[in-house]
Each structure stands twice: as structure tokens, then as C-alpha cells.
Amino acid sequence: xxxxxxxxxxxxxxxxxxxxxxxxxxxxxxxxxxxxxxxxxxxxxxxxxxxxxxxxxxxxxxxxxxxxxxxxxxxxxxxxxxxxxxxxxxxxxxxxxxxxxxxxxxxxxxxxxxxxxxxxxxxxxxxxxxxxxxxxxxxxxxxxxxxxxxxxxxxxxxxxxxxxxxxxxxxxxxxxxxxxxxxxxxxxxxxxxxxxxxxxxxxxxxxxxxxxxxxxxxxxxxxxxxxxxxxxxxxxxxxxxxxxxxxxxxxxxxxxxxxxxxxxxxxxxxxxxxxxxxxxxxxxxxxxxxxxxxxxxxxxxxxxxxxxxxxxxxxxxxxxxxxx
Numbered sequence: 001x002x003x004x005x006x007x008x009x010x011x012x013x014x015x016x017x018x019x020x021x022x023x024x025x026x027x028x029x030x031x032x033x034x035x036x037x038x039x040x041x042x043x044x045x046x047x048x049x050x051x052x053x054x055x056x057x058x059x060x061x062x063x064x065x066x067x068x069x070x071x072x073x074x075x076x077x078x079x080x081x082x083x084x085x086x087x088x089x090x091x092x093x094x095x096x097x098x099x100x101x102x103x104x105x106x107x108x109x110x111x112x113x114x115x116x117x118x119x120x121x122x123x124x125x126x127x128x129x130x131x132x133x134x135x136x137x138x139x140x141x142x143x144x145x146x147x148x149x150x151x152x153x154x155x156x157x158x159x160x161x162x163x164x165x166x167x168x169x170x171x172x173x174x175x176x177x178x179x180x181x182x183x184x185x186x187x188x189x190x191x192x193x194x195x196x197x198x199x200x201x202x203x204x205x206x207x208x209x210x211x212x213x214x215x216x217x218x219x220x221x222x223x224x225x226x227x228x229x230x231x232x233x234x235x236x237x238x239x240x241x242x243x244x245x246x247x248x249x250x251x252x253x254x255x256x257x258x259x260x261x262x263x264x265x266x267x268x269x270x271x272x273x274x275x276x277x278x279x280x281x282x283x284x285x286x287x288x289x290x291x292x293x294x295x296x297x298x299x300x301x302x303x304x305x306x307x308x309x310x311x312x313x314x315x316x317x318x319x320x321x322x323x324x
Contacts, residue, residue: 027059027105028126029186033095034065034113036317040324041070041113048111048122049078056126059105064095091315093192093199100191108189112180114322116145116223124219125183136188136212137204139166140181140220145324151233153280153287154294155226158237161276165258168272170216176204176256178214181222188212198243201255205247228320233294234301239315241295241302249306259295 030048034041041063048061063074064084071085084098100108107126111117121140128138144159146152169175178184178200190206192199204214227233244260247253254260262269277284 025054025056026107026126026130028056028107028109028122028183029103029105030058030061030109030111030122031096031099031103032061032063032111032113033092033099034063034070035067035089037113037322038067038069038073040115040322041065042073044111044113044115044117045074045077045081047117047119048109049080051122053123053126055123055130056107058122060103062099062102064099066090093196094194096199097191097194100186100189103186106186108184108186110178110182110184112224114224114324115180116324117181118221118223121181121220121222122183124217125181128215128217128220129183129185132215134213135185135215136207136210137178137182137184138215138217138220139175139177139179140222141216141218142179143221143223144226145223146226146228148228150287150290151230152226152228153284154233154291155228157276157280157284157287157291159224159226160280161258161273164272164276164279165256165261165269166216167218168268169256170214173213174256175214175216176208177201178204180224181220185212196243197239197246198255201243201247201257202251202253205251205253205255223324225321225324227318228323230294232318232320234298235316236318236321237295237298238301238305241298242305242310245302245306259299 032041032044045061045063048058051058060080060082062082064086065071066086066089071083074081074083084102086095107129109122109125125138125140129135142159142163144156146155166175166177188207188210190203192202196202207214227236244255244257247255258269
């Protein structure tokens with residue numbers, strides 16, 4: 001990364017004790033940062049603990065949360081479960097910093113608390129990472145549960161565009177984003193500064209700076225819910241765009257997203273957009289119009305927020321994205 005003091009940007013390589021080649025399967029730590037997602041968090045913990053593979057061992061599941069109900073439900077559940085009970089809500093990045101520093105395994109898997117995993121998602125992430133020594137992280141393939149009105153279609157359009165963009169960058173060896181669920185080599189992990197908003201982009205770009213590539217696995221499927229109301233869409237996308245502007249302005253790093261790379265590669269990105277609309281069909285053309293209007297609004301709000309030094313460290317809970 002281009003800026004940040006040693007205290008702000010930390011790598012974890014010196015904490016990782018590698019196993020001798022071929023001596024034993026690699027160890028895996030699963031990390032979850034949760035706030036309101038009680039049922040989902042408990043389900044994800046159970047699913048992580050239930051994973052058994054001859055190729056790796058899930059040695060610990062670490063949950064960071066200020067939610068006392070989650071803490072109580074996990075207390076004494078399994079010796080592999082470690083809970084970081086936060087005194088108050090400090091934001092996802094602060095929680096992730098604690099989880100990354102607490103993890104002890106060679107491979108770290110991050111799982112957002114508001115996702116649903118396909119049964120083989122974790123094994124496929126780990127297998128793809130282990131099979132490619134030059135790969136620093138493997139990211140999942142996102143699918144949306146959204147069905148219904150035009151805002152649902154706008155969300156499906158945005159995330160399908162995200163998938164297609166990432167797949168193209170993956171094929172070119174230029175992917176720099178992680179996302180909601182990913183497997184990461186801890187020896188190469190960079191702990192993001194506490195003020196970073198888009199920590200997945202920060203860690204991904206740091207991996208590329210260190211010479212690793214990121215792989216998008218079509219086999220590791222996860223389901224999420226996109227925003228279902230205009231207000232939720234605006235709040236979520238404004239925060240994301242604010243985070244992109246932060247990385248560009250403060251760290252001189254450009255996220256590998258459609259909106260950031262379009263000015264540099266408009267023809268290529270228009271082809272990706274055309275492919276996305278071709279996959280989704282003509283019913284999504286009105287959704288594209290709405291998405292363009294909302295994206296312009298969100299970019300304006302993100303720019304204004306930067307100008308007025310608004311903090312997005314703790315963001316509004318987007319309720320419609322929790323209905324998974």
C-alpha cells in the first residue's frame with residue numbers, strides 16, 4: 001500500500017507457523033464479524049464446525065460481536081469456537097482486525113454474518129487456494145436471493161455485473177477484490193487500518209502489491225440479499241463508494257470495480273455491461289435506468305461525505321439485506 005505507518009498496516013506472516021510440505025493438512029481458521037445476525041451467525045458457526053475434509057482441518061471458528069445474545073449462545077458450544085465479546089459496536093473493520101490477529105491457522109476464511117453458504121463452499125475455497133501456491137486469496141461466487149420489484153432487479157443487476165467484472169479480471173489476472181466470503185493465506189494477510197471502510201478491497205489490493213494473485217471460484221457459491229428499497233440501496237452503495245474514494249484519495253489504490261475502472265476502460269466495461277444485460281434479459285433494462293440514477297446520487301453523496309469528513313466506520317444496518 002502507498003501510505004500508512006507500520007502501526008496502521010500490519011502483515012501477519014511472522015505469526016504463521018507453516019507446516020512442513022506434505023507433513024499434514026493445512027489448518028483453517030474461520031472468522032465471522034456479527035452484530036444483529038443471531039440466527040445466521042449460529043447457523044454459519046454450525047456449518048463451519050461440520051466441515052470435514054482430508055485436505056484441511058478447521059481448527060477454530062472465531063466470532064467477534066458486541067451482541068450479548070450471540071455471545072451467550074456460543075458460550076461452551078464447542079472447544080473450537082472462540083468468541084471475542086466486544087464492549088460496544090465499533091464497526092466491522094475493528095472487529096475484523098481483532099479476528100485476524102487472533103487467528104492462528106495457515107488459512108483464514110472470512111464469512112460475512114449475513115450470507116448463506118452452499119454446502120461445499122468452504123471446501124472449494126480451501127482446495128482452490130491450496131492447489132495454487134501463487135494465489136493469495138480465493139473469493140466466492142455471489143448469487144442473490146432477491147425476487148420482486150424494480151429495486152430487487154437493480155440489486156440483482158449490480159451484483160451480476162460485479163460477478164461478471166470479477167470473472168473477466170480473474171481471467172486477466174487483475175482481480176483485486178475479496179467480497180463477503182473468501183479464503184486467505186494468513187502469511188500474506190494485511191490487517192487493514194481501523195479507519196478503512198472497504199477492507200475487502202484494501203486487503204485484496206495489498207495482496208496484489210505483494211505479488212500474489214486473487215482467484216474467483218465459480219464452485220464456491222454463496223447467497224446474499226441485496227438492498228430491497230431505494231433508501232437501503234442508497235445507504236449501502238453510498239458507503240461502498242465512499243470507501244472506494246477513501247482508498248483512491250488516502251492510499252492511492254484503485255479498486256478493481258466496474259465504476260472505478262470505467263473511465264480508464266470504457267469499451268471493455270460496456271462489453272461487460274452488455275453481457276450482463278444479455279444474461280438477465282430485457283426486463284432488467286428499466287432496472288438499469290434506476291440503477292444509473294441511484295448510482296449517480298450515491299456517488300454525489302459519497303463525495304459530499306468525504307468533503308465534510310463524515311465517518312462511515314459504523315454504518316446504518318441495512319435491514320433488507322439481512323433477510324437471507
